[in-house]
Amino acid sequence: MGLFRTAMAAVFIVAAAAAGAAEQRSAAPPLQYWDLPTGSHIAIVHFGVGRNPAPVIYLHGGPGADFVTAVRDHPDWWQRLGSRGADIYVYDQIGSGLSARLRDPTQYTAKRHVDDLDAIRQRIKAEHMVLIGESWGSTLAANYMAAHPGVVVRVAFVSPGPIDRTEAIPRLGMPDDIMAFLRATRPGAMRHYEELDRLLAKDVHAAYALAPDAEMDPILDDFVNVAVRGETVHDPAQASKLAMHGMGWWSYLMTNWDLSTHPFPVQKRLAGNRTPGIVVRAESDYIASAEAEKYLRVFPATRMIKIAKAGHIIWLEQPKALTEALEGVIFGVE
Numbered sequence: 001m002g003l004f005r006t007a008m009a010a011v012f013i014v015a016a017a018a019a020g021a022a023e024q025r026s027a028a029p030p031l032q033y034w035d036l037p038t039g040s041h042i043a044i045v046h047f048g049v050g051r052n053p054a055p056v057i058y059l060h061g062g063p064g065a066d067f068v069t070a071v072r073d074h075p076d077w078w079q080r081l082g083s084r085g086a087d088i089y090v091y092d093q094i095g096s097g098l099s100a101r102l103r104d105p106t107q108y109t110a111k112r113h114v115d116d117l118d119a120i121r122q123r124i125k126a127e128h129m130v131l132i133g134e135s136w137g138s139t140l141a142a143n144y145m146a147a148h149p150g151v152v153v154r155v156a157f158v159s160p161g162p163i164d165r166t167e168a169i170p171r172l173g174m175p176d177d178i179m180a181f182l183r184a185t186r187p188g189a190m191r192h193y194e195e196l197d198r199l200l201a202k203d204v205h206a207a208y209a210l211a212p213d214a215e216m217d218p219i220l221d222d223f224v225n226v227a228v229r230g231e232t233v234h235d236p237a238q239a240s241k242l243a244m245h246g247m248g249w250w251s252y253l254m255t256n257w258d259l260s261t262h263p264f265p266v267q268k269r270l271a272g273n274r275t276p277g278i279v280v281r282a283e284s285d286y287i288a289s290a291e292a293e294k295y296l297r298v299f300p301a302t303r304m305i306k307i308a309k310a311g312h313i314i315w316l317e318q319p320k321a322l323t324e325a326l327e328g329v330i331f332g333v334e
Helices: 068-073 076-083 110-123 136-147 176-185 187-202 204-210 213-232 236-241 249-261 289-298 319-330
Strands: 032-035 041-047 056-059 088-091 129-134 152-158 277-284 302-311
Touching: 041 068, 041 076, 041 110, 056 110, 056 136, 068 088, 076 088, 076 319, 110 136, 110 249, 129 136, 129 319, 136 152, 136 289, 152 319, 176 187, 176 213, 187 204, 213 236, 213 249, 277 289, 277 319, 289 302, 302 319
Parallel strands: 056 088, 056 129, 129 152, 152 277, 277 302
Antiparallel strands: 032 041, 041 088
């Protein structure tokens, strides 16, 4: 079976590009761990002084990507935004990066991610906020705005993934492309992964017991780094600069499954939404342009920004163009 390949290639993070051309590396803010009332234990960093009435929350791609480590390794751009008065929070979504893994993989749902985001908003005591979503992060932002109207005052959808999931998936199982990758790289273990595929269709908890996070997370890292990264760039020579570590397999698999089997009426709930913002699409994004155009229809107060000579991971090839576009949203300057 194929399980949302469009989501898979959306998980690279190139925060080094966001550091711009700064020669002096800033000190990273302290890494914090928050226990949310949802039950999620998340890793989060904060740039700024906590005085902005509409803080920014950055939503990474995936589901299942690692973002906090990369941002802390290359904090310059984020620090500069903080010094200009922005308050920006960056966190690893539950089941990915430095955040905890759930013992019950069926709890990885779009609603859980939305609830976590709102719990963060409440913890920072923000009545309103600005959202920046990258790839799957755009899907999450749209789901949040549908569930919590009036909270988001500005929004940026960067290389957006589908605003909602309508693909019919006949059964939960191992994606075909990952199984092909495993046959090529781990041929001696194929009986194990064939059993995992069988169990996923019958008993997710038994599947998780057979192949827990410690086994599957590195496999997802390897698959993305070896088999997918070439699809995410405009210039093939740039692909070697991409790397992903710390991904969350079960968050990736089960969140996508939930989006397919329990679709939330995102577009219906967002009818009449007038939140201003931008939709950023690269010239060589592998995700169909129709997906980005759908955001423009659903959010008629947004405008499209097209970036030339970049692939899905705009940070890598055109960081200046992207950061300038995002700063307009962050500071409310068109």
